[in-house]
Amino acid sequence: SGTTRPVRILKYVQRCANSGDVLSVISAIDAYCSKVEWAMNVGDEKGAILDAVVLETRPRYVLELGTYCGYSTLRIAHLLAPGARLITLEMNPHYAQVAIEMFRHAGLDAQVELLVGSSSALIPQLRKKLDIEKFDLVFIDHWKVSYLPDTKLLEECGLLKAGSVLLADNVTCPGAPDYLQYVRNSPRYQSQYFPARLEYLQVEDGVEKSVFLG
Ligand SMILES: O=C(NC/C=C/[C@H]1O[C@@H](Sc2ccncc2)[C@H](O)[C@@H]1O)c1cc([N+](=O)[O-])cc(O)c1O
Numbered sequence: 001s002g003t004t005r006p007v008r009i010l011k012y013v014q015r016c017a018n019s020g021d022v023l024s025v026i027s028a029i030d031a032y033c034s035k036v037e038w039a040m041n042v043g044d045e046k047g048a049i050l051d052a053v054v055l056e057t058r059p060r061y062v063l064e065l066g067t068y069c070g071y072s073t074l075r076i077a078h079l080l081a082p083g084a085r086l087i088t089l090e091m092n093p094h095y096a097q098v099a100i101e102m103f104r105h106a107g108l109d110a111q112v113e114l115l116v117g118s119s120s121a122l123i124p125q126l127r128k129k130l131d132i133e134k135f136d137l138v139f140i141d142h143w144k145v146s147y148l149p150d151t152k153l154l155e156e157c158g159l160l161k162a163g164s165v166l167l168a169d170n171v172t173c174p175g176a177p178d179y180l181q182y183v184r185n186s187p188r189y190q191s192q193y194f195p196a197r198l199e200y201l202q203v204e205d206g207v208e209k210s211v212f213l214g
C-alpha cells in the first residue's frame with residue numbers, strides 16, 4: 001500500500017522547506033503541487049486574496065472549514081496578531097494528522113487549534129468547547145454541498161456578528177451555486193466576487209467575500 005497524496009506533500013515539505021519558516025513551507029507546497037502532482041490547496045493566486053482579506057479584517061477569532069494539508073491554515077496563521085485564535089475543522093483523521101505535522105514543520109502548531117470531526121457536528125459545540133462567542137472571519141473550503149447548510153448553522157448558533165466576514169473558495173469551480181445564490185440575495189449579506197484561476201491550473205475559479213450585516 002503506497003502513501004497518500006497529502007503524505008507525499010508533507011514528505012516533500014519536510015525534505016525541502018526550512019523548518020520554522022512558514023513562507024518556505026507554503027512555497028514548497030505550491031512548488032510540489034504545480035510541478036509534481038495537483039492537490040486542492042487554495043494555491044498562491046487565490047491565497048493572495050485570502051491574505052488580503054485577513055490583513056484588512058485583522059480578525060481575533062478565525063474559523064476554517066476544511067483543513068486538508070493545512071496550506072490555507074498556514075497562510076492565515078502567518079498573518080494573525082498575537083492572541084488571535086485560529087480554529088480549523090477537519091473530519092478526515094488522516095488529513096488532520098498530516099496537517100498537524102505540516103504546522104509543526106512551519107513552527108505554527110501552537111498557533112492553530114485543529115478539531116477532528118464534521119463541521120455540522122462541531123459548529124454547535126464551539127461556543128461551549130472553545131469559549132468563543134463570535135468569529136470575525138470564516139474561511140470556507142470543505143465539501144461544496146456543505147457551504148450553505150454550515151453558513152446557516154453558523155447563523156443559528158449565533159457565531160456571526162455584524163461585520164463578520166465569510167470567504168468561500170471554489171464558488172466557480174467546482175462551484176457552490178446554492179451558497180452563492182444565498183449570500184448574493186440575502187439582505188443579511190454584502191457579497192463580492194474575486195475572480196481567480198483554480199489552483200495550479202488554467203481554469204477559471206473565484207472566491208466570494210460576504211460580510212454578515214447582523
Ligand atoms: O472538493 C474540494 N474541496 C473539498 C475539501 C475537503 C476538505 O474538507 C474535508 S471535508 C469536511 C471537513 C470538515 N467538516 C465537514 C467536512 C475533507 O476531508 C478535506 O480535507 C475542492 C475541489 C477542487 N477541484 O478543483 O476539484 C478545488 C478545490 O479548491 C477544492 O477545495
Ligand SMILES: [Mg+2]
Nearest residue numbers: 042141169170
Ligand atoms: Mg478549495
